[in-house]
Amino acid sequence: MGETQKKTKILSIENLVIKFKLRGQVLTAIRDISLDLYKGESLAIVGESGSGKSVLVKSIMGLLDKNGYIDQGKILYNDNDLAHFSTEKDWLKIRGKEIAMVTQDPMTSLNPLKTIGKQIEEAVVLHQGLTGKDAYEKVLQLLRDVGIHDVEKRYKQYPHEFSGGMRQRIVIAIAIACNPKVLICDEPTTALDVTIQAQILQLLKNLQEKYLLTTIYITHDLGVVAKVADRIAVMYAGDIIEYGKTDEIFFNAKHPYTWALISSLPQLGVKGQELYSIKGTPPNLFKEIQGDAFAPRNPYALKIDFVERPPYFKLSETHFAKTWLLHPNAPTVEPPETLKKFFEEGREYANG
Numbered sequence: 001m002g003e004t005q006k007k008t009k010i011l012s013i014e015n016l017v018i019k020f021k022l023r024g025q026v027l028t029a030i031r032d033i034s035l036d037l038y039k040g041e042s043l044a045i046v047g048e049s050g051s052g053k054s055v056l057v058k059s060i061m062g063l064l065d066k067n068g069y070i071d072q073g074k075i076l077y078n079d080n081d082l083a084h085f086s087t088e089k090d091w092l093k094i095r096g097k098e099i100a101m102v103t104q105d106p107m108t109s110l111n112p113l114k115t116i117g118k119q120i121e122e123a124v125v126l127h128q129g130l131t132g133k134d135a136y137e138k139v140l141q142l143l144r145d146v147g148i149h150d151v152e153k154r155y156k157q158y159p160h161e162f163s164g165g166m167r168q169r170i171v172i173a174i175a176i177a178c179n180p181k182v183l184i185c186d187e188p189t190t191a192l193d194v195t196i197q198a199q200i201l202q203l204l205k206n207l208q209e210k211y212l213l214t215t216i217y218i219t220h221d222l223g224v225v226a227k228v229a230d231r232i233a234v235m236y237a238g239d240i241i242e243y244g245k246t247d248e249i250f251f252n253a254k255h256p257y258t259w260a261l262i263s264s265l266p267q268l269g270v271k272g273q274e275l276y277s278i279k280g281t282p283p284n285l286f287k288e289i290q291g292d293a294f295a296p297r298n299p300y301a302l303k304i305d306f307v308e309r310p311p312y313f314k315l316s317e318t319h320f321a322k323t324w325l326l327h328p329n330a331p332t333v334e335p336p337e338t339l340k341k342f343f344e345e346g347r348e349y350a351n352g
């Protein structure tokens, strides 16, 4: 993927705030997020459970729960501000057609009573305007594209006749059948075992190139995205606290929360020792957050972290982090020893 191609913005989120009303209270799930997505790239959004990954991508597809609403900000796609879409009619122009989503559990997106061939064909007829033999042939081609063999026989089978990994391939075929420009993969491999996980990720990568897709992966597992993402955005408590190219995040992360996420990767575990886990719990999103949301769990927190929310500090043209540790007057703080070694080795490896 050439640098110039990456530089065309396809989606732009500006100062987005999303809230939910719940039992007379208001919860702020997305706290002033801005994010650009570039054509042809693969962006991973990573963060622990409850950080707001799903809410963020659901807002791009008009799938927020009924009690949720966009309080502020813009979601710019082509000439539209999706933040102002209010009717299903509006969303149907975008959902599936322009932006499609593959979720964790293929069973919920497949109809158990229809053959998989018919289900893919419905998408082909609706979105590509093909009929009869042309539609049938297209379905067979899509099945081959997602790595399914014996396609004529498979066409006539029902979802329960497929394994979990195969069902995920079918859901991907349906998403691709709509010819979307952006494909959102929400924990696409969480329910699968490790070998199948790697195969599905490789498949998504191949399809991204073949169909010139822009992809967003959302996951709590940094390890999963290392091989597929060009860029990584790290979310914590409804905010993107660091983002950069995959190498910049893996080998030069600056936010202590990103350090903690990387430290909990099994690859960094010392044999016989328990895996590193982040102590404490995320903040209560019903309350207004003072300062850096990670401060109470951050062993490197400065006084100012409890008072003022940090801005983004620029590390390169592509790498930004929201931590006061990057302020010119902050004391020098090094990442934990194991992580430092991992960073150094990674940088050496990346530099050949």
Ligand SMILES: Nc1ncnc2c1ncn2[C@@H]1O[C@H](COP(=O)(O)OP(=O)(O)OP(=O)(O)O)[C@@H](O)[C@H]1O
Binding pocket: 020, 021, 022, 027, 029, 047, 048, 049, 050, 051, 052, 053, 054, 055, 056, 065, 066, 067, 068, 220, 285
């Ligand atoms: N319908 C809703 N009503 C109230 N709060 C909600 C609703 N949907 C999401 N939230 C809250 O918004 C926050 C972000 O949730 P979200 O599902 O986006 O997290 P996530 O990072 O995707 O987590 P996970 O990995 O577990 O899916 C959480 O605090 C969640 O409880």
